[in-house]
Amino acid sequence: MTYLDFRSDFLSRPCARMAETMAKAALSPGAFGLRNDPWQQRLEARTAELLGKEDALLFPTCTMANLAAMIAWTRPGDTVLGDATNHLATSEAGGHAAVAGIEYRGLAGTFGMSPLAEWQAASAPPADAQRASVRLFALETTHNRGGGNAIGGAHVAAVAEVARAAGAHLHLDGSRLFNAAVALGEMPARVAAGASSVSVSLNKGLRAPSGAMLAGPRDFISEALRIRQRLGGGMRPVSMIAAAGLVALENWGEVVADHETAARLREGCRDLPGLAPVDPPVPTNIVLLRLAPCWGGPEAFCRRLSGEGVLAIPFGADLVRFVTYRDITRSAVDQALQALAHLANTHERQDDE
Structure with missing residues (x-):
């Protein structure tokens, strides 16, 4: 069976020009130093420019970039x-605790956004030496578990102001920051302006085979280079990855x-029995479906959906996640909607019997 795979946008394939550029880079002379590769230097300079930061550094993954930022700050x-x-907090294997030796204190929020008063109260200086100090704030845009909600520059800047008042920095996990920029109509540098540091993935909607970037002040990136090496992320050669x-x-x-195909999928599911699309304030390329109890949970639903030739992932107690990317065309979305409709209507009839 051929599957329509909505599990993640990191499944996207490079465009023809990207593949050609990678092949060209593969034949270029190698570089010995950790930042000597000309392709890497161009990529890091362009990233810093796009994100409005002094410097940037190539990482194997966004998870490692996030971890390096936490260690550095x-x-x-x-x-x-x-x-x-x-x-x-949910998907990086507890690296903040296991490797950085720090705790993560979670705030209640809606679509990845918490009221400023919550940040202020939680970051108040400890009354005595028995309590740990808050040294770093963390935001995520787009917000994965918030249904791909795009959090914009104004909110990032407001949270950053609270962080500065508390003597802390703000790190922005911008794995899908470019999706946020497009959805909000803001330049990437505007989205990231308030953050002390920002990470971005190259291998999701941007279609590179691998890689991520970390951007911030020059001295911060110098320290991140040392941390990256300590974590085993000092890759060489990197010309093909950087070229992509x-x-x-x-x-x-x-x-x-990808936002357009996600919107088509979201709207197409709206009238299906037992399925309720989640509507983030600023949607992007992630679609969350909330399941009625009759489905028996997300795992059971995804198993049945795979039998219809569509792959998605369980995403909580009653949620299933779909992610669109360039390989998911309008036709693929329509096929997926047909499969979902067949599954939902068949399930409804069985419940009525």
């Missing part, structure tokens, strides 16, 4: 403050196509 025993459903990243950054606006 904190000391063991410190606290990171952020939404309880941030990727940092350069092409990806030329075409970041094209993620709008």
Whole structure:
């Protein structure tokens, strides 16, 4: 069976120009130093420019970039403050605790956004030496578990102001920041302006095979280089990865196509029995469906859906996640909607019997 795979946008394939540029880079002379590769240097300079930061550094993954940022901004025993459903807290294997030696304190929020008063109260200086100090705030845009909600520059800047008042920095997990920029109609640098540091993935909607970037002040990136090496992320050679990243950054606006197919999927599910699309304030390329109890849970639903030739992932107690990317065309969405409709209507008839 051939599947329509909505599990993640990191399944996207490079465009022809990206593949050609990677092949060209593969034949270029190698570089010995950790930042000597000309392709890497161009990628890091372009990333810093796009994000409005002094410098940037190539990483194997956004998870490692996030971890390096946490290590660089904190000391063991410190606290990171952020939404309880941030990727940092839910999906990075506890690296903040196991490697950085810091705790993560989760705030209640809606679609990845918590009221400023919550940030202020949670970051108040400790009354005595028995409590850990909050040294870092963390935001995520787009917000994965918030249904792909795009959090914009105004909110990032407001949270950053609270962080500064508390003597802390703000790290922005911008794995899908370019999706946020397109959805909000803001330039990437505007979205990231308030953050002390920002990470972005190259291998999701931007279609590079791998890689992520971390951007921030020059001295911060110098420290991140040392941390990256300590974490085993000092890759060489990197010309092919960097070349793909350069092409990806030329075409970041094209993620709008993924937002359009996601909107088509979301709207097409609206009238299906037992399925309720989640509507984030600023949607992008992630679609969450809330399941009625009759489905028996997300795992059971996804198993049945795979039998219809469509792959999605369980995403909580009653949620299933779909992610669109360039390989998911309008036709693919329509086929998926047919499969969902067949599954939902068949399930409804069985419930009525």
